[in-house]
Amino acid sequence: MEDDLQPTEAMIEAGIKHLWEQLPGAMDSLYQEIDDDDERNALLSDTVTFIWQAMKQAQHE
Numbered sequence: 001m002e003d004d005l006q007p008t009e010a011m012i013e014a015g016i017k018h019l020w021e022q023l024p025g026a027m028d029s030l031y032q033e034i035d036d037d038d039e040r041n042a043l044l045s046d047t048v049t050f051i052w053q054a055m056k057q058a059q060h061e
Contacts, residue, residue, distance in 0.1 A: 004056060005052075005053045005056050005057065006049070006053075007048065007049055007052040011048075011052065012048045012049060012052075015048035015051070015052070016044045016045070016048055019044070019047075019048070030043075030044075
């Protein structure tokens with residue numbers, strides 16, 4: 001089941017794009033607070049993955 005809880009790279013990218021569309025002010029703040037691109041991208045990827053995993057786990061319950 002662990003493989004089922006890991007989103008694909010395309011899913012992560014789509015999730016980040018959706019965050020930009022839905023929360024542009026928050027995303028602008030993130031870019032102002034975190035200067036390092038790698039750190040910011042890792043945070044966004046981790047955030048989308050965490051949300052995905054929570055949704056998939058809830059779906060199985």
